[in-house]
Amino acid sequence: MLSRISTRTTAMTSLANLQTNQSRNQRLQEQITSGKSIAKGSDNPVAAGEALRTRAEIAATEQHLRNNADGRTWLTVQEGALDGALDGLQTARSRAVQAASTGTLDASARKGIAAELRAIRDNLLGAANTEHLGRPVFAGAKAGVSEAYSATGAYQGDGNAISRTVAPGVDVQVNVPGSTAFGSGTTASANTFVALDELIAAVDAGDAGAITAGIGTIDAGLDRVKGALATIGARSNQLTALQDTTEARAVHLSATLEDVEGVDMAKAMVEFSLQNTSYQAALAATAKVIQPTLLDFLA
Amino acid sequence: MSTFSAINLSSRALAAAQRGLEVSGQNIANANTEGYTRQRVEQTSSVVPSTGQWSQRNVTGDGVEITGIARINDALADAAVRSDAATAAEQQATSRVWTDVEANLGDLGTSGLSAQLTDMHKAWGDLVSATDDTATATARSTVIARSQAVASTVNSLDADLRAQWKGLVDQAGTVVEEANTVATRVAGLNKSIMEAASTGASANELIDQRDAALTRLAELTGARVVNRDHGGVDVYVGNAAIVTGTTAQSLTVTTTPTFDEAKAGTKSLTFAVDGVPALPVAGTLKATTDAVNTTVPGISKDLDAIATKIGAQVNALYNPGGSGTDFFTVPTSDAAAGLRVNAAVTPSNFTDSTAGTVDRSVARAISELPSASTSASAAWRGTVVDIATKAQAADVRAELSAQAAASSTAARESISGVNIDEEMTSLVAYQHAYAAAARVLTTIDQALDTLINRTGLVGR
Numbered sequence: 001m002l003s004r005i006s007t008r009t010t011a012m013t014s015l016a017n018l019q020t021n022q023s024r025n026q027r028l029q030e031q032i033t034s035g036k037s038i039a040k041g042s043d044n045p046v047a048a049g050e051a052l053r054t055r056a057e058i059a060a061t062e063q064h065l066r067n068n069a070d071g072r073t074w075l076t077v078q079e080g081a082l083d084g085a086l087d088g089l090q091t092a093r094s095r096a097v098q099a100a101s102t103g104t105l106d107a108s109a110r111k112g113i114a115a116e117l118r119a120i121r122d123n124l125l126g127a128a129n130t131e132h133l134g135r136p137v138f139a140g141a142k143a144g145v146s147e148a149y150s151a152t153g154a155y156q157g158d159g160n161a162i163s164r165t166v167a168p169g170v171d172v173q174v175n176v177p178g179s180t181a182f183g184s185g186t187t188a189s190a191n192t193f194v195a196l197d198e199l200i201a202a203v204d205a206g207d208a209g210a211i212t213a214g215i216g217t218i219d220a221g222l223d224r225v226k227g228a229l230a231t232i233g234a235r236s237n238q239l240t241a242l243q244d245t246t247e248a249r250a251v252h253l254s255a256t257l258e259d260v261e262g263v264d265m266a267k268a269m270v271e272f273s274l275q276n277t278s279y280q281a282a283l284a285a286t287a288k289v290i291q292p293t294l295l296d297f298l299a
Numbered sequence: 300m301s302t303f304s305a306i307n308l309s310s311r312a313l314a315a316a317q318r319g320l321e322v323s324g325q326n327i328a329n330a331n332t333e334g335y336t337r338q339r340v341e342q343t344s345s346v347v348p349s350t351g352q353w354s355q356r357n358v359t360g361d362g363v364e365i366t367g368i369a370r371i372n373d374a375l376a377d378a379a380v381r382s383d384a385a386t387a388a389e390q391q392a393t394s395r396v397w398t399d400v401e402a403n404l405g406d407l408g409t410s411g412l413s414a415q416l417t418d419m420h421k422a423w424g425d426l427v428s429a430t431d432d433t434a435t436a437t438a439r440s441t442v443i444a445r446s447q448a449v450a451s452t453v454n455s456l457d458a459d460l461r462a463q464w465k466g467l468v469d470q471a472g473t474v475v476e477e478a479n480t481v482a483t484r485v486a487g488l489n490k491s492i493m494e495a496a497s498t499g500a501s502a503n504e505l506i507d508q509r510d511a512a513l514t515r516l517a518e519l520t521g522a523r524v525v526n527r528d529h530g531g532v533d534v535y536v537g538n539a540a541i542v543t544g545t546t547a548q549s550l551t552v553t554t555t556p557t558f559d560e561a562k563a564g565t566k567s568l569t570f571a572v573d574g575v576p577a578l579p580v581a582g583t584l585k586a587t588t589d590a591v592n593t594t595v596p597g598i599s600k601d602l603d604a605i606a607t608k609i610g611a612q613v614n615a616l617y618n619p620g621g622s623g624t625d626f627f628t629v630p631t632s633d634a635a636a637g638l639r640v641n642a643a644v645t646p647s648n649f650t651d652s653t654a655g656t657v658d659r660s661v662a663r664a665i666s667e668l669p670s671a672s673t674s675a676s677a678a679w680r681g682t683v684v685d686i687a688t689k690a691q692a693a694d695v696r697a698e699l700s701a702q703a704a705a706s707s708t709a710a711r712e713s714i715s716g717v718n719i720d721e722e723m724t725s726l727v728a729y730q731h732a733y734a735a736a737a738r739v740l741t742t743i744d745q746a747l748d749t750l751i752n753r754t755g756l757v758g759r
Contacts, residue, residue, distance in 0.1 A: 006337075006716025007330055009709055016705065041405050041687025042397075042694060048407060049684035055408035056680070059417040060670055063424045070428045134431025141656035160656050164427065165663055168670045261407070294723040 007293070014286040021279045028272045031263045038261050047260050054257045061250045064166050068243045071164035071174040075236050078137050078176055079229065081130040085182070086225050088120045088127070092196065093218045099203050100211040107206070114203045121196045125149055128182050128193075138178035148178040153193025155184035166242050172235055181228035183221065188214070192221035305743045308362035312736035315342055315363045319729035322368060326717045327726075334511040336715040338503055341366045370503045373714045374526075377510060379707040381517040381524065385581040387697075387704035388518035392586030394697035396467070397690035400598060403459040406683045413683070415452050416609070416669065416676045419445040424666035426651055427659040439646040442662075446613075450627070450638045453606045457599065457635035461558050464595045468554055471568050471587045475552045478519045478541075478584070482534065485512050486547035489531045493545070496530045506530075520550070521581025536579060539572035548573045559633065561596040562603075568592060599635065601682050606634040608675040616664045617650055624648070 031037055041048035095113050128138050129147045138148040139157030148157050159180070161173040178184070188195040199214030319340045329335040345361035406413050422445040426438040488509040495502035509532070516522040516534060523535045527544065534542035541548050553569045561567040568588045570577040579585040610629030617626040626644055630637035651662040669676040 004713045004716075005718060006712045007719045008716050009712045011331075012712075013709070038407065040401060041407065041683060042401055042690035045684050045687035045691055048687050049680060052406065052408045052413055052680045052683060056413065056417060056669055056676055059421065063421060063666065067424065067427065132430060133434065135657070141652070141658035143652070143655055143657050158656070160653075160658055162658050163660075163663065165667050168667075171663070294720040298723060298727070 011290055014282075014289060018279075018282055018286060021275070021282050025272075025275050025279055028268060028275055032265070032268050032272060035263055036261050037263045051257060051261045054253055054260060058250065058253045058257065060168070061246055061253060064168075064246050065243065065250065067164040068166040068239050068246065071166060071172055072236065072239050072243075074132060074137060074162070074164075074174040075232050075239070077130060077132045078181075079232050079236070081127040081137070082176075082181060082225055082229050082232065085124050085127045086222070086229065088124050089192070089218060089222050089225060092117055092120045092199070093215060093222065096199055096203070096211055096215045096218060100208055100215060110203055110206055114200050117196065117200045117203060121193065121200070124182075124196065125151070125153070125193065128178055137175060138181060140175065140177040140179070149182065149193060153191060153197065154186075155179055155182075155191070166239060167246060170242065172238060172242075174235065176228045176231055180231075181224055183224055188217040189220055192218075192224065195221050304361070306740065309736050309740035309743065311345065311362040311364065312739065313733060315340070315365055316729045316733035316736055318365055318368075320726065320733070323722045323726045323729065327719060327722050330717040330719055330722075334507055334514070335717065336370045336372045336503065336507050336510075337717045339369050339371055341369045368501050368503060370506060371715055373711070376707070376711040376714055378524070380704075380711045381514050382581070383700070383704040383707040384514050385517040385521040387700040388583045389521065389581045389586045390693070390697040390700040392583045393589070394690075394693040396463075396586065396590040396594060397686070397693040399463055400460075400595070401686055401690040403463065404456055404598070404602075404683065404686055406679075412449070412452050412456065412679055413676060415445070415449045416679065419449045420666050420669050420676075422446075423662050426662040427666060429659075435651075436646045439649045439651070443640055443644060443646070446626070446640045449609065450640055453602070453609070453635050453638050457602055457606075457633075460595055460599045460602065461636075464558050464561070464591060464599075467587050467591045467595065468567065471552055471554075471584065471591065474519050474584050474587060475550050475570070478516060478522075478536075479547070479549050481512050481516045481519065482541045482547040482550070485509060485516065485532070485534060485542045486545050488512065489542070490545040492530045502530065517582060519582050520579045520584045523580075536570070536572065537577040539575040539577035541572050541577075550577060558596070558599070561592065562599055562633075566592050567596075598682075598686070601685075602635040603633065605675060605679050605682060606638040608678055610634070610638055612668055612675055613665055616661055616668075623650065 030039060038044050038047055038051070095116055099110060099113050128149045130137055136145060136148045136157070139145045141160035141162050142156070142158040145156045149155055155178055157178050159177045161177075162175040163171040163173050165171050182193065183191040185191050186194060188198045195214065195217035199211065199218060202210030202214050322338050322340050326337050342363050342365050345364040347358055347361045405411070408414060408417075419442070422438070422442040426435070426442055429435040429438040488505055492502045492505050492509065495505060513522070513524055513532070513534070517524075520536045522541070525533045525535065527533055531544050532542070533540055533544065536550060539548075539550075541550055549572070551571050553571070555561065555565050555567045568591050570579065570584075570588075579588060607629055610625075610627035613627055614621075614625045614629075618624060624643050625641050628637070628639045628641050652658050653660050668674050671677070
């Protein structure tokens with residue numbers, strides 16, 4: 001405790017205290033109006049670091065959600081095309097069975113079946129060349145191709161994967177290469193289009209043995225499409241599940257960010273009014289302390 | 300004792316009371332003067348020499364004698380004010396340096412480099428989803444533009460640091476200039492004070508002025524004060540004397556020319572007094588020197604490391620093996636100033652997939668870079684938090700040292716400051732003393748009047 005008080009000390013101390021009060025007031029005011037508890041990193045370095053990290057994670061999560069949505073679009077487009085292809089191939093098989101079992105069909109009936117098979121082949125080619133935003137989805141990852149299968153049924157793409165990163169370290173392949181879904185090469189057993197071509201020729205010729213053989217190759221084609229659909233279904237499930245967890249994570253991260261740098265309004269308002277009261281008290285006290293000296297009482 | 304000695308006594312009493320009134324007046328006049336030290340009339344009762352042949356017995360004293368006008372101070376409190384002021388000035392300046400650094404480099408993720416980096420990686424991520432040629436070209440342009448934004452942000456952060464460094468070097472020059480002016484003033488005041496002391500005149504106001512100058516010098520350079528005989532002081536910066544008695548030596552500053560040399564570890568600022576190396580131990584100059592020699596170049600090196608990391612991590616994925624075109628060009632030294640997007644990278648000359656495919660594996664890998672704990676984004680976050688922590692610590696230290704300086708000033712004020720109530724009291728006391736002394740004089744006068752004019756008149 002100072003033993004002796006000088007007039008100037010009283011004034012300076014009062015001034016310093018008022019200023020401290022005022023700067024506290026200002027800080028609270030800033031927090032309340034901005035809604036942020038940290039205006040710059042040095043206000044609270046730990047919280048600032050946390051906020052930075054959380055922001056980066058939110059950005060990554062948003063990216064993963066976008067990738068996920070894009071991946072699911074790819075899968076949906078392929079699924080639609082493959083569903084059509086499956087229907088077509090099943091119809092083709094039943095027509096072929098019809099043609100084989102009734103080998104005695106007359107030429108015009110066979111012609112009708114052949115025409116239907118040709119239409120199915122055209123539809124199948126259309127399905128295999130399905131595009132998503134200008135990209136043939138069944139062409140694998142090969143660059144510079146405009147269609148997955150040529151008119152003759154030759155595969156133009158490759159067997160490479162197109163993937164999307166949908167969670168940290170999780171890449172999901174979102175394409176099924178045409179070589180898996182419709183086959184490639186020039187043999188009937190390995191390429192569904194060649195199989196259809198040969199079946200059409202057999203039906204045209206009325207060659208019952210060849211038609212039966214053709215049914216076998218169509219079955220192989222059906223298996224390929226079913227396999228592709230199963231793969232797509234599994235990946236779709238994976239993406240949907242990941243989307244749920246990623247969205248939950250995004251919500252959690254936003255809440256964390258709000259916790260870290262947001263202002264607890266109720267608390268801030270209470271503190272602010274307390275601070276205001278003490279500021280006013282300080283003002284009143286200062287006004288009383290600074291005024292009187294002995295001069296006021298000497299005649 | 301002579302007949303008239305009482306008149307002489309009254310005259311001394313009047314003079315003493317009058318001097319007391321004057322000194323109180325001086326104190327009141329300077330009640331609000333910063334650094335003023337209150338004064339007091341020192342007086343003692345005067346004694347008649349009573350030894351000798353003709354000395355008499357039962358003689359009273361000879362009234363009052365003024366022995367001097369004292370300056371009420373405490374050397375320890377004055378020294379504490381000086382050293383605390385030096386520390387406060389140093390911490391204040393350090394805090395200002397960090398505040399500036401944080402203003403330049405600070406980043407809460409809403410804007411600044413971390414947001415730019417996020418945008419850049421987002422652009423790479425969007426490129427992954429681009430399907431046809433038009434969309435791909437657009438996405439690639441976006442990637443290039445966002446990457447350029449990252450590069451130019453890093454460049455401008457580096458430019459900010461260079462500007463700050465240059466400003467601090469200039470500031471050191473200004474501080475040295477002011478210190479020299481103040482040192483000259485101290486030497487001049489030393490001379491006046493020693494002269495006043497030798498003639499017996501009061502040097503109180505001069506000493507106040509010198510104290511203020513010494514405090515300023517301590518704030519600037521952390522100068523140390525050594526008292527000398529006859530009222531003079533010597534002043535040392537480090538171990539070099541810039542004021543010796545009545546002569547002041549010039550403090551000189553040597554600056555190495557470039558920021559890059561400072562980054563290489565050359566001390567940019569060195570000080571000397573007349574060829575003797577002087578090392579500021581506190582004050583603004585120490586803070587400035589530390590910032591110029593260590594702090595700012597250190598942060599710049601951190602920024603270089605970040606720039607190198609940004610470039611290297613993208614290049615390692617974009618151009619694995621290093622035989623093709625790099626995405627970023629990163630100079631080996633001053634990476635932050637020289638980070639650029641390679642001019643050879645254009646939407647048509649761009650690698651985002653394994654050769655011959657559109658699998659976008661390259662773009663995908665780059666878009667996932669920030670997830671790694673060793674990523675450039677994470678390193679930048681680390682730097683930002685480090686800066687924020689240091690800025691906060693500097694701020695706290697500045698606040699504490701300012702409080703310490705305020706309390707040592709208060710301690711000094713409690714000894715040397717003017718209290719108006721106290722002065723009013725002594726004013727009243729001296730006023731009464733004056734009136735009473737005047738009454739003594741008139742009483743003696745009347746007694747003499749009786750003796751001179753009314754004696755020997757019997758029977759007239």
